[in-house]
Amino acid sequence: MPERDDFMGTQPVRVLAGNLLAWFEGKYPEFRQELKEIGRTFGATRVIKYVCNEEPIVGHKQGNLTPYVTVAEGQIGIHETFLSYVWGLSYGFLVIFDEQIHGPSTGREPSHGKPLGYFTSRGYEVLNHALGLIAEFETWPPNLPNPENCAAEDRFFVEKANAIYLAAVDFILCHELAHVACGHLKRRKETDQRGEHITPAEIKKLEGEADKWAFDCVSRGIRGPERSATTVGFGAVTGLGSLLFLNRGLTSGTHPDKDDRIGSVLSGLSLDEKDSLWGVAAAFYMAWDQRFQAGLDISGEFDTYQALVQAILGQLESIKREEQDRQMGLD
Numbered sequence: 001m002p003e004r005d006d007f008m009g010t011q012p013v014r015v016l017a018g019n020l021l022a023w024f025e026g027k028y029p030e031f032r033q034e035l036k037e038i039g040r041t042f043g044a045t046r047v048i049k050y051v052c053n054e055e056p057i058v059g060h061k062q063g064n065l066t067p068y069v070t071v072a073e074g075q076i077g078i079h080e081t082f083l084s085y086v087w088g089l090s091y092g093f094l095v096i097f098d099e100q101i102h103g104p105s106t107g108r109e110p111s112h113g114k115p116l117g118y119f120t121s122r123g124y125e126v127l128n129h130a131l132g133l134i135a136e137f138e139t140w141p142p143n144l145p146n147p148e149n150c151a152a153e154d155r156f157f158v159e160k161a162n163a164i165y166l167a168a169v170d171f172i173l174c175h176e177l178a179h180v181a182c183g184h185l186k187r188r189k190e191t192d193q194r195g196e197h198i199t200p201a202e203i204k205k206l207e208g209e210a211d212k213w214a215f216d217c218v219s220r221g222i223r224g225p226e227r228s229a230t231t232v233g234f235g236a237v238t239g240l241g242s243l244l245f246l247n248r249g250l251t252s253g254t255h256p257d258k259d260d261r262i263g264s265v266l267s268g269l270s271l272d273e274k275d276s277l278w279g280v281a282a283a284f285y286m287a288w289d290q291r292f293q294a295g296l297d298i299s300g301e302f303d304t305y306q307a308l309v310q311a312i313l314g315q316l317e318s319i320k321r322e323e324q325d326r327q328m329g330l331d
C-alpha cells in the first residue's frame with residue numbers, strides 16, 4: 001500500500017489507496033500490533049505493494065494480475081486494474097441490487113431523492129466496464145461514476161460503493177495475509193527446501209484455511225454504521241465474487257469451489273433468510289450465468305432471497321459435476 005502518496009496510479013481508484021491502508025490496518029484496535037507480530041514471526045513485509053500499470057487482468061504469460069503474496073518474502077501485492085475491477089463490481093452490484101431487485105420489492109421511496117431505478121443503467125454500465133477490464137484494459141470513461149470525480153447526484157451510491165470496495169479489498173488482503181500468518185509460506189518454503197512439492201489437495205486445504213482466517217479477521221472489525229455487518233459481508237462476497245467472472249469454471253484443483261467460498265462467508269454471517277446479502281449473492285450468480293451462458297433457470301417464485309440462492313446452488317452443483325466430468329475426460 002502506498003505509504004503517504006495517496007495519489008499514485010493512473011486510475012480513479014487511486015484516490016482510495018490511502019483509505020485502503022487505513023481500513024485494513026484500523027480493523028480493530030489490536031490489529032496493528034498483530035500485524036507487527038506476524039511480521040516479526042515470519043519476517044514478512046508489512047507494506048502492501050500497489051502495482052500500477054494499465055494492463056488487463058488476464059492474458060499475461062506470467063499469470064493473471066490478481067492479488068498475490070510471494071512465497072520467498074511474504075510480500076503482498078495488488079494491481080490497480082484489479083482494484084478498478086473490484087470498485088466497478090462494488091458499485092454495479094450495489095446499484096443493480098438496490099434499484100432493480102430490492103427497491104421495487106419494498107415499495108419505499110429511495111433515499112437518494114431520485115425516482116427508483118434512476119441509477120440502474122449506470123449500475124450496468126459500470127459493471128460492464130469493470131467486466132471488460134478482465135480481458136482488455138480501457139481507461140475509465142469520465143462520464144461513468146467513479147471514486148475520483150463524480151457528479152453531485154452520483155455521490156449517494158459512489159460513497160456507499162467506496163465502503164463496499166474497501167471491505168472487499170480488506171477481505172482479499174486478509175486472505176493473502178493469512179498465508180503468512182497461518183504459516184503457509186513457511187511450510188511451502190520448507191517443502192521446497194526438501195526438494196518436495198506440496199500437493200494440489202494440500203494447497204486447496206490451505207486456501208480454505210486462508211478464507212476462514214480472513215473472514216474471522218474482517219468480522220472482528222464489524223462495528224458501528226461505517227463497518228456494519230452488511231458492508232463487511234457485502235465486501236467479502238464481492239472479494240470472492242470477483243473470481244466468478246475471470247473464467248467460467250467454478251471448480252479448480254487448487255482452490256475450494258468458488259460458490260462454496262462465497263457460501264462459507266454467508267453462513268459465517270448467520271444471516272436471516274430475508275437478508276439482502278442473499279440477494280446480492282444471487283445477483284453475482286445471475287451475472288455469472290449471463291456472462292458464460294451456463295443455463296441457470298430462476299424462473300420460479302421465491303419467498304426469500306435465501307430460497308433463491310438455494311435454488312441457484314442446487315443447479316450449480318450439477319453444473320460443477322458436468323465440469324468435473326469434462327475435466328476427467330480422457331482427451
Ligand SMILES: [Zn+2]
Binds near residue numbers: 175207210
Ligand atoms: Zn490464497
